[in-house]
Amino acid sequence: MSLSASTLGKLRHIVGAKGLLTTQVDLAAYSFDGTSNWKGMPEAVVFPTTAEQVSQILKLATEQGIPVTPRGAGSNLSGGSVPVLGGIVLCTTRMNKIIEIDTANFTVTTEVGVVLNDLNRELARHKLFFPPDPQSFLAATIGGCVSENAGGPYAVKYGVFKHYILGMTAVLPTGAILALGGTTVKNVTGYDLPQLLCGSEGTLAVITQVTLHLLPLPPARQTVLAVFNEVITAGQAVHRVLAEGILPAKIELMDNWVIRRIEEVAPLGLPLEAEAIILFELDGIPAAVERETEGVINICRQEGAMEARAAYDVKEAENFWTARRAGFSAIFGNSPTVFAEDVTVPPSRLPEVIGRIQKIAEKYDLTIVILGHAGDGNLHPCVLTDEKNAEHYGRAEKAVHDIFSAALEMGGSISGEHGIGLEKKQFLKQAMPPEAIDLLRGIKKVFDPSGILNPGKIWEEA
Amino acid sequence: MSQLLSLDEASRCMKCGFCMSSCPVYNVDHIESHVARGRNVLIRWASNSSIPVDGAYGERLSYCLLCGRCEAVCPAKVPSTAINVAARTDLVNKRGLAWLQRFVYRGILKHRNLMARLLGLAALVPGVSVKDGKPLRHLADSVSIFTKGLSIPKLSRPFLSTRLPSRMTPPKGVHVRGQVAIFPGCAFEFFFADMGERMALALVEAGFEVVYPQGLTCCGLAVRSAGDLTTAQLMARHNIEILSHFDHIVTGCATCSSALKDYGRWFPDNDAWQPRASSLSAKVSDLSEFLVSEGFQPKPAEPVTITYHDPCHLKWRQAIRDEPRRLLGSIEGLKYVEMEGADECCGLGGAFGITHREASLAIQAKKMQSIRRTGAQIVVTSCPGCLIQLRDGARRHGLPIEVMHISQLIGGQREQPHRLRSAGDGGGQSPRPKSAP
Ligand SMILES: Cc1cc2nc3c(=O)[nH]c(=O)nc-3n(C[C@H](O)[C@H](O)[C@H](O)COP(=O)(O)OP(=O)(O)OC[C@H]3O[C@@H](n4cnc5c(N)ncnc54)[C@H](O)[C@@H]3O)c2cc1C
Ligand code: SF4
Ligand code: SF4
Numbered sequence: 001m002s003l004s005a006s007t008l009g010k011l012r013h014i015v016g017a018k019g020l021l022t023t024q025v026d027l028a029a030y031s032f033d034g035t036s037n038w039k040g041m042p043e044a045v046v047f048p049t050t051a052e053q054v055s056q057i058l059k060l061a062t063e064q065g066i067p068v069t070p071r072g073a074g075s076n077l078s079g080g081s082v083p084v085l086g087g088i089v090l091c092t093t094r095m096n097k098i099i100e101i102d103t104a105n106f107t108v109t110t111e112v113g114v115v116l117n118d119l120n121r122e123l124a125r126h127k128l129f130f131p132p133d134p135q136s137f138l139a140a141t142i143g144g145c146v147s148e149n150a151g152g153p154y155a156v157k158y159g160v161f162k163h164y165i166l167g168m169t170a171v172l173p174t175g176a177i178l179a180l181g182g183t184t185v186k187n188v189t190g191y192d193l194p195q196l197l198c199g200s201e202g203t204l205a206v207i208t209q210v211t212l213h214l215l216p217l218p219p220a221r222q223t224v225l226a227v228f229n230e231v232i233t234a235g236q237a238v239h240r241v242l243a244e245g246i247l248p249a250k251i252e253l254m255d256n257w258v259i260r261r262i263e264e265v266a267p268l269g270l271p272l273e274a275e276a277i278i279l280f281e282l283d284g285i286p287a288a289v290e291r292e293t294e295g296v297i298n299i300c301r302q303e304g305a306m307e308a309r310a311a312y313d314v315k316e317a318e319n320f321w322t323a324r325r326a327g328f329s330a331i332f333g334n335s336p337t338v339f340a341e342d343v344t345v346p347p348s349r350l351p352e353v354i355g356r357i358q359k360i361a362e363k364y365d366l367t368i369v370i371l372g373h374a375g376d377g378n379l380h381p382c383v384l385t386d387e388k389n390a391e392h393y394g395r396a397e398k399a400v401h402d403i404f405s406a407a408l409e410m411g412g413s414i415s416g417e418h419g420i421g422l423e424k425k426q427f428l429k430q431a432m433p434p435e436a437i438d439l440l441r442g443i444k445k446v447f448d449p450s451g452i453l454n455p456g457k458i459w460e461e462a
Numbered sequence: 463m464s465q466l467l468s469l470d471e472a473s474r475c476m477k478c479g480f481c482m483s484s485c486p487v488y489n490v491d492h493i494e495s496h497v498a499r500g501r502n503v504l505i506r507w508a509s510n511s512s513i514p515v516d517g518a519y520g521e522r523l524s525y526c527l528l529c530g531r532c533e534a535v536c537p538a539k540v541p542s543t544a545i546n547v548a549a550r551t552d553l554v555n556k557r558g559l560a561w562l563q564r565f566v567y568r569g570i571l572k573h574r575n576l577m578a579r580l581l582g583l584a585a586l587v588p589g590v591s592v593k594d595g596k597p598l599r600h601l602a603d604s605v606s607i608f609t610k611g612l613s614i615p616k617l618s619r620p621f622l623s624t625r626l627p628s629r630m631t632p633p634k635g636v637h638v639r640g641q642v643a644i645f646p647g648c649a650f651e652f653f654f655a656d657m658g659e660r661m662a663l664a665l666v667e668a669g670f671e672v673v674y675p676q677g678l679t680c681c682g683l684a685v686r687s688a689g690d691l692t693t694a695q696l697m698a699r700h701n702i703e704i705l706s707h708f709d710h711i712v713t714g715c716a717t718c719s720s721a722l723k724d725y726g727r728w729f730p731d732n733d734a735w736q737p738r739a740s741s742l743s744a745k746v747s748d749l750s751e752f753l754v755s756e757g758f759q760p761k762p763a764e765p766v767t768i769t770y771h772d773p774c775h776l777k778w779r780q781a782i783r784d785e786p787r788r789l790l791g792s793i794e795g796l797k798y799v800e801m802e803g804a805d806e807c808c809g810l811g812g813a814f815g816i817t818h819r820e821a822s823l824a825i826q827a828k829k830m831q832s833i834r835r836t837g838a839q840i841v842v843t844s845c846p847g848c849l850i851q852l853r854d855g856a857r858r859h860g861l862p863i864e865v866m867h868i869s870q871l872i873g874g875q876r877e878q879p880h881r882l883r884s885a886g887d888g889g890g891q892s893p894r895p896k897s898a899p
Contacts, residue, residue, distance in 0.1 A: 018491075025518050026493065028507060029500030034477050047492065074494070075479040093492035113492075115483040138535060139479030265539060329537030332476030 003043045003088075007064060011046055011088070014056045019094070021045040030071065030089045031082070034136070036337050037387055038079035038422050042069070042089040049094050051169055051177050051208040057090060058206065059175035061452045068173075069454050070202035072113065072141030076148055077340055078421030080201045084456045092143045095208060098122055106214040107166060107183055112143025112207050129217040131158035134417065135325050143207050148419045149199030153250035153281070153324075156375030160417065162198045164213045170197055170205040173448040183211050196443070201419050202454040204447040218249075218283040222293045223317035226300040226308040227274040231255055231358070231370065234276035235351035237303035238374045241280070242347060244299060246292050250281040251375030252324050258371050261330035262323045270323065274306065278374060279320050327371045328380075335367075335384035337393065339400050345412035347377040356406040357381045363402075364395040378416035404430060420458045428459050466691075466730050467541070467548045469509040475502035475540045481532035486807040487525060490824040496525040498532035498542035505549045515556060523550050525818060527811030528687055530778030544727070550689030559690055567685045567693050574679040577648070578621065612815055612822075613854040618655035622646050623674060625655055630662055630672040639669040639756065643708035645701075645746075647718035648680050649846030657846070657867040661714040661749055664873030668758040675704050683721035684812050686728065698725050699735055702742050711742070714749040714869050716775035716845035717812070722746040723780065748776060750785040750844060750868060760872040762794035768871070769798070769838035771829070771852060772805040773845035786844050786868055793871060801841075803832035810851035823858075826851060830859040840864045842871060 003011075012020050021027060022044050031041045048054045061068045067087030074081045083089050096113040103126050110119060116137040123130055133152035134140055140150065146168070151160025167181030170193075181187060181194040197205055228234040231253075238251050254262075254277045259270045270277060278300070282292045293310050300308035311317035332338055345353045354370060357379075361368040372379035381403055385396035404414045404427055414424055414431045428437060437459050444451070481498040482488050494500035504522060507513045528543045536542065559567070632638055642665055650658035662672045682697035702725065705711050713719045726740030747755070770790060776782045783805075791798050809815060809825030816822075829852070833841050841863055843849055852865040 021493065023518050025504055025513060025522050026495045028504060028513050029494035032477060032503065034479065036476070073479045073482060075477075091492070096492075117483060136478065136480075138484070139482055326537045329476060329478060332478070333474055333538040 002086075003066065007060070007066070008044060010060055011044060011057065014053050014060070015046050015048055019047040019049070019053075030074070030091070033071075033074040033079060033081045034077045035079050035082075035421075035423060036332065038082045038084070040082045040084040041086060042083040043086050045089045045091055047091050047094045051171055054090065054171045054206050054208055055175040055177050057088065058171055058173050058453075061088060062173050062175070062450050065450060066452060067455050068206075068452050070143070070147070070206050072144030072147075073115065073136075073139045074144075075136045075139040076144060076419060076421065077342070078148075078201075078415070078419040078423040080148065080419055080421035080454070080457060081144070082422060084422065087452075090206060092141060092206075092208070095143075099209065101126055101128070102183075103128065105183065106216070107211055108214055109183075109209065109211045110142055111209055112141060112146070114142050116140050116142060116145060123214065124217070127217045129215045130164065130212060131215060132161045132164060135328065142210060142212075146198050146207055146210055147200060147202050148417065151417050153252050153373055153375075155373060155378070155417075156251055157247050157249045157283075158215075162195055165194050165198050165210060166213050167211040168194050168197065168207050169209040170207045172205050173450065173453045177208075178205075181211070185213055199419070201421060201457055203444060203457055204453065206453070218285075220286040220289040221249075221281060221283045221317075222289050223311040223320055224280040224282070224293055224296050224300075224308065225311065225320060226278045226280070226296075226305045227271050228276045228278070228305055229274065230304075231276040231354050232351045233304050234278050235354050235374065237300045237305065238278060239348055239350060240299050240303060241296055242375070244295065246282075246295050246299075248280045248292070248296065248375060249283040250279065251373070252279045253277070253370065253372050253374040253379075254279075254324060254327055255370045257367065257369045258327045258330060261334060262326050265330060265333075266323070266326060268319050268323050271307070279324055281317075281321075324371075331369055331371075331382045331384070336386040336388065337384075337396075339383040339385065339396060340418070341381045341383065341400060341403055342378070342415045342418040343381065343403060343407035343412055344376070344378040344416035345407050345410045347375065349410045349412070350374060350377055350379075353377075353379065353406055353410055353412070357403055360399050360402045360406070364399045366392075366396060366399055368399065368403075373416070376416070377412065401427075422457060425458055425460050466551075466727065467544050469505055469545065469548055469552065471541060471548075472502040472506040472509075472545050474538055475499060475536075475542070476538050477503070478537065480535050480537060481542065484531045484535050486529065486531070486809065486825045487527060487818075487821055490821045495522045498526075498536070498540070498546075501526065501546060501549075502540065502542060505545060508549070509552075515553065520550075520553050520557070523553065524814070525821075527774065527807060527809075527814050529774035529807050529811060531774070531807075534778055547687060547689065550687070551691045552689075554689035554691075559688070563688055563690070567688065567690050574677070577680075578623075578652075611819070613850070613857060615653045615850060615853070617652055620655070622651045622655040622658040623676070625659060626662055626672075626674050628674065628676070630666050632666050632669050632671065636667070636669050638671060640709065641671040641673060642710040642712045642752070643673045643675050643705055645678060645681070645705070645711055645713040645715075645718055645722065646674065647713060647715040647846070649715055649850075654846055654849070654867065657714065657869045660867075660869040660873035661712075662873070664749070664753060664758070664760070664869060665712060667873065668753055668756050670710075670756075673708070675708070677704055681715075681718040681721040682728075683717050686721070687812060691728070695728055695735075698728050698739060701725075702735070702738055705745075706738060706742055709745060710752065711746045712749055712752045713746070714844065714867060715847075716748065716773035716780075717847055719746055719748040719751075720775040720779040748780065748782055748785070748844065750789050751780075751782050753872070754785040754788050758789070758872075760789060760793045763796050763871060765795050765797065766840060767797045767799060767836075767838045768840040768842055769801045769833065769836040770804055771801065771808065771833070771841055771843040771848060773843055773848045774805075774807050774811075775847075776844050777805050786842070789868065789872055790842060796871070799836050799838055801832055801836045801838075803829070806832060808848045808851040808855070810847050812847065815851060822851075826855040827859070830855045830861055833863060834859075834861060838863065840866055840871075842866050842868050844868050 134150035488497035686694035
């Protein structure tokens, strides 16, 4: 299918000539996202700058039955912003104004195309803190993060995007522009529609503006590095820290493979022989941070850490966290195809699930790299493979399947933060009863009767 | 032509998108084919024929300042600028150069003498050139129609090579530490001869015998960046031949130093010139880098507030960030304020500033805001390209600020900044007491 000249003319009329891309090279740059294998060519890319323009685009698409795929920075890891059925890519990156920072009420109202890092920079000027920190913050837009309900290392203590959404402006596929929620933390007014849209992966409505709840910046921070010679003991140490009543702001795990790659790319002096490194961040008032730092170090030592110490200074702490961020890149840079999984288990079962994943790697003779947000039980086991090698790829697929089964058996989920998109839709049946999937379909139908918005995502067609 | 860098390198990009928010061009229009991530994918697909290698593709390749920010943030260390240049080179090999480029690169830039003669003729036209001491007006607006409105500085009269003695020695009493060859580049030779003189004077004051080798040509970066590797190599070989018997080569042009330091990568491993190019590259320094390593202490200056603009070619391509600040900070009397966004691009990016004028002006406007916020009276930089663009911007945005090259604050007799003439001129007074004509 290809869009008619008259449809393109209408789109051009809505967003202006500079707001529409139709050249093949330009379209190709919108045919992928952060995943390694999903592709789909759009027929047009539009850059609306207002909710009204979004409304007109969606109305037109609904009238003509054209698929519309919302896209922020296209950095998600689930195929969510890939236009698998062609049609229009609706890109929000030019809706990029921070509208208001309310320092008295600790809220920010912003357009959705603002990049998370840019928002954080602006908030830091006001000594404000927006905790959810997906490690793609240099790329990801607020709209993409809300739509994926993203979160990062801070989730242990501070939660994820959904915990900070107070209100939003959303445009329905029929063109209706709705102001949902409000500006207060407490708000019980009918069904919580902003929460429904959060994590809906662009399948229900296009969000154009959000109001987020903020916190004051914690006055003190400390980073602790703990080195273990077994991944499982590392998991146990994390569990004990939490059980003893210390709630670190971040608890991140990297395994030996990741440590080695980081040392190859950007040497930081991490111990190469270590099987696992855990990075903790403690934050709060200085006295508490000091006590908790000591507590974490002691517990790690008791649990058999080869080394446990506080970062020497802010610079070293910064380097450790940069290394952690480099982890994913190291993985993708070293393997033609990667299944970057995102399973979550209750934190107490972390050591167990790590053990299971190691067994799965042995069973299928694969490299499975583990890094993740150990504090909240969210792990990223990455299965390294090559889609061009069918036999290897087949084993990798089986391994992924087994990892999911393990997580679900332990009361966990198949995606902690990356969403389902295309990447995991075949596994949804495993994770949800059929009635619940029907409910999802029903909700989708109410929002999007013609099924134009981000079609083909989350569940398999019956 | 053997390939220097395989286009397969582009497949190391894991599409994380981290480069996007740091790219000055992407931040103007938010179009993904204009930033490293999108471009790396396009380059890969073009090389396996999934998308056509046509004019539109070439246009997307050109939509890049080659500033290097994307590489600095890239967690996978993808050499995106080198990949882009390799793709441009590939395109030139397949489709040839546009006539105008062919004329400029192969006809003029390559032939310094011809260039000198043409520019020398132009300099005779009243209003086009700057002579020491003469009242200065703005650019010859007639020239700006070729640059889509970018203010081009006036030509210096005479050019630097005729101003400087072939050899300058440190004053009596100063311990002689060695000899340096200066590589002034086209800008100092033809447009900013006074700054070239000051660079030479700073080096002399630092205790070096300064030689301006005869017969140098353009560094070739513009030509290399446009994908004309053959001509660029020719120019590099010419310069290497002349410069190779010096121990230190110093330039005050961030673009030239980044090019000379890169010569080693302009020749494939199996080329006989490769080792010569590499060993030359190892001897090249930026002016501030060299002076700081030699412990140079500039003289005190009039009290005035200054700030510094990081040229992309210095900060991102050569990781030189502290040295200019150290030098400026050590000048007694000056008040240094750091600019928020000091390392934001000025928007010139060589030919980009002319070919993609609209994007360039948008980037320039942001820079002007950052400069304005500092409240400084002088913005100092280390690259004549930036200097042209910043002066153009200051004029366009009515900024009451002077734009100076770092050499003007550290070499020779102190300039008195607040009494300098309008921000747009390319000249300035002679740093030497009334010796030049
Ligand atoms: C290196 C790397 C590290 C990552 N680390 C983390 C991490 O630590 N934690 C985590 O949670 N995630 C992480 N992610 C994935 C994360 O989901 C995305 O980076 C982010 O949420 C997507 O933002 P985006 O602007 O790129 O959105 P896109 O990728 O463009 O879109 C994401 C989804 O949201 C939809 N969408 C986008 N904008 C809108 C809108 N305005 N209205 C409606 N729908 C919209 C799209 O259709 C798509 O389904 C990581 C990704 C990468 C590449
Ligand atoms: S070199 Fe500069 S302009 Fe080019 S893609 Fe990288 S960041 Fe953007
Ligand atoms: S930062 Fe590097 S790896 Fe990431 S998209 Fe850009 S070029 Fe690719």
